Amino acid sequence: MVAGAIRAALRQCVLAEDIFQEVTDTSIAAGQQLVKHPLTKAVAFTGxxxxxxxxxxxxxxxxxxxxxxxxxxxxxPVVLLPGAIRDNKTLPTTIASSVLLGVGQFCTNPGLLIVVDTEGFASFLHKLSVEVAQAAPGTMLHAGIAANYKSKRAEALKEKGVLRLTEEKAETTDRQGAPALTLVNARDFIASTVLKEEVFGPYSLIVKCEDETELRQVIESLKxxxxxxxxxxxxxxxxxxSSIDLLHARCGRLIFNGVPTGVEVTKAMQHGGPFPASTDSRFTSVGTDAIYRFVRPVAYQDFPEQFLPPQLKNNNELNILRCVNGTWTRNAVETFNLQQA
Amino acid sequence: MVAGAIRAALRQCVLAEDIFQEVTDTSIAAGQQLVKHPLTKAVAFTGxxxxxxxxxxxxxxxxxxxxxxxxxxxxxPVVLLPGAIRDNKTLPTTIASSVLLGVGQFCTNPGLLIVVDTEGFASFLHKLSVEVAQAAPGTMLHAGIAANYKSKRAEALKEKGVLRLTEEKAETTDRQGAPALTLVNARDFIASTVLKEEVFGPYSLIVKCEDETELRQVIESLKxxxxxxxxxxxxxxxxxxSSIDLLHARCGRLIFNGVPTGVEVTKAMQHGGPFPASTDSRFTSVGTDAIYRFVRPVAYQDFPEQFLPPQLKNNNELNILRCVNGTWTRNAVETFNLQQA
Incomplete structure (x- = not known):
């Protein structure tokens, strides 16, 4: 269905349909062959x-x-500052909805909640646990994803100091994933490698920090x-x-008082972050700038007007914004005889 | 001296002097350690x-x-079309000057001249040989570069079908490099791996093509x-x-009726090409856009005005060009109370 939609879009844009090809394979061999093929010039991947x-x-x-x-x-990571814990009455519902959205199968799912233990923390913890516990096990995309969720969740639960805040619920089919909320203190979190890995599904881990110093240390320990x-x-x-600066250095999109789930296809979207979130943090895989992953600049020096691509022709018939002698403009370039140049 | 100039520039720009460090080492170990250091985030290299x-x-x-x-x-590669060979009287001098510039030690040195054998070719060959032969051996940057030049030149001269057009001249010091012009036919060039490698110094190889088909095949064989x-x-x-399209697909800067030597520090400069010219053809190592090698985008979502960097503040006090809701503008963003958002 997706391939059909892409082909329809290509027809609508009067582009050659063959620039899109769909290869379906259950092994990883097809992907490896495509990456190794001499004609392949770039690879995009989500997984x-x-x-x-x-x-x-x-x-x-x-x-x-x-x-x-x-x-x-x-x-x-989601940092919950004392003011939000104390004053934001809808915070537990907001966070729970984001954790549970699409049975947690979003790459921007909030898998880590970092909180400084101050006024209102116990009440927040209770309300959030109730919200998450209310959700029934959801049906995940396929049995492989569900199995992976269960094994990653089990691994995390085995880590030192990890407490399960929500009761276990029966997963009655091999595609079901039941939500889970867990708690750990900052020191145990920092010492653990497993807890810094993604548990893809309706899961989140609360890290309790004693003070701002621990908050900084937790953020600093993140990839x-x-x-x-x-x-x-x-x-x-x-x-x-200083905590937010550390977070800034570790992510591609910094959000204030909103949940990370959901990405918008806009110019301002940055969906990609420092390794290992992505292999190239200078590019986004969502939004209009995503196309820059697949282009490279070529400078034309002293070519005659008629041989230039329309983007570089003097008249600027495409009406694009261009930098001409250091000035950004949509104006036509004043013509002169390039053949004499 | 270069390090001193950079430090003076940093002081003038009121930047911290320590953002620049100079490490001098005759082995490759220092470079390897710097590349492996966990705090190193990007590497630029010329060599x-x-x-x-x-x-x-x-x-x-x-x-x-x-x-x-x-x-x-x-x-x-420099493609010399029949019209230039026939009509451009200053072509031999222009090409020779570019080959010999700085004793050939430019990364944009024209090391390959591809010519279709038509009217005027013999005369062009003669004139270019005379121009190159007139130049005395020049002093290269250091003995290592000169030794490398001589060994690469000797390797190229041993390849099947390669003719030396200029007489050998004595290189009297270990830093001297004498110019050399060589000739080969298209078929021998295409079959050779060695001839497609750079001979860094005052050297150029002329590839003689019988017709446009051979011209295309020669360009197609290039990296x-x-x-x-x-x-x-x-x-x-x-x-x-079709020949120029093949050339376009293989280079970062396409020049018409000018020599490739010399790069300008401008917005339009592209100094970087498909592998192995550079490891990342999407970036330039010369020109104002070169800074993009060392930055990564971070999106700020819903942050209060006072916490945004100046580039994103509503008033646009830096007067930079920004894309606001899909429109490029230097105007201030109409303010509204973000705290209520």
Missing amino acids: SFAGGKALFDLANQREEPIPVFAEMGSIN GQLTGTVFGLPEELSEYK | SFAGGKALFDLANQREEPIPVFAEMGSIN GQLTGTVFGLPEELSEYK
Whole structure:
């Protein structure tokens, strides 16, 4: 169905239909062959760290290495500042909805909630647990994803100091995933490698920090992320600036008082973050700028007007914004005889 | 001296002097350690293919791979169309000056001249040989570069079908490099791997093509290049369009009726081409856009005005061009109370 929609779009845009090809394969062999093919010039991938990193390595081992834009997962840390915990009455519902959205199968799912233990924390914890516990096990995309969710969740639960806040619910089919909310203190979180890995599904881990120093240490221990979120009062942003700066250095999109789930196809979207969230943090895989993954600049020096692509012709019939002698303009370039140049 | 100039520039720009550090080492160990250091986030390099590729591989083998922008050499093919050979009286002098400039030590040195054998070719060959032969051996940057030049030149001269057009001249010091002009036919060139490698120094190889088909085959056999040049009459560009398209697909800068040597620090400069000219053809290592090698985008979503960087504040006090709701503008953004959002 998706392939059909893309082909219809190509027809509508009067583009050659063959620029899109669909290959369906249950093994990883087809993908590997495509990445190794000499005519392949770039690769985009969404999936697991293991899958993306394998294709990245394969592409770099080619005689002619090619760029790989792999989006490989993220735990999307959400920092809950004291003001939000104390004053934001809808916060538990907001967070729970985001954790549970699409049975947690969003690459921007908030898998980590970092909280400083202050006034209202116990009440927040209780309300959030109730919200998450209310949700019935959901049907996931396929049995493989559901099995992976259960095994990653079980691994996380075995880690030192991890408490399950929601009761276990029966998963009656092999595609079902039951939500889970867990709690750990900052020191145990920092010491654990497993807890920094994504549990893809309706799961989130609360990290309890004693103070701002621990909050900073927790953020500092994180790898690259697609998103970083802060819930709080605007006046708290200066007070916690050093924590937010650390978050900024580790993510591609920084959100204030909103959930990370959901991406918008706009110019401002940045969907890609420092490794291992993606293999190339300078590009986005969602939004209009995503096309820059697949183009490279070519400078034309002293070519006659008639041989230039329309984007570079003096009259600017496409009415695009161009930098002409250092000035951005949509104006036509004053013509002169290039053949004499 | 260069380090001193950079430090003076940093002081003038009121930037922290320590953002620039100079490390001098005669082995490759220092460079390797810098590339492997966990705090290193990107690498730029200019030098040999072996050196650049080694750093690229090292950076990709890190636990957190980092981008490497290596500019690794190019033979900068120059296509001489029949009209230029026949009508352009100053062509031999123009080409010879570019080949000999700075004792050939430019990464954009025209190391390959591709010519279709038509009217005026013999005369062009004679004049160019005389021009190159007139030049005395020049002093190269250091003895290592001079030794490398002599060994690469000797390797090229041993290849099947290669004729030396200029007489050998004595190189009296270990830093001297004597110019050399050589000739080969298209078929021998296409069959050779050695002839497609850079001979860094005052050297150029003329490839004689019988017709346009051979011209296309020669260009098609080339790897990625920093530049591709065409000398000809404007009206020849349509006739040879398929050859020029092949050249376009293999270079970062396409030049008409000018020499490739010399790069300008402008917005329009593209100094970087498909592999192996550089490891990342999407970026330039010269020009104002070169800074994009060292930045990554971060999206701010719903942050209060006072916490945004100046580039994103509503009043646009930096007067930069910004895309606001799909429109490029320098106008201030109409303010509204973000705290209520």
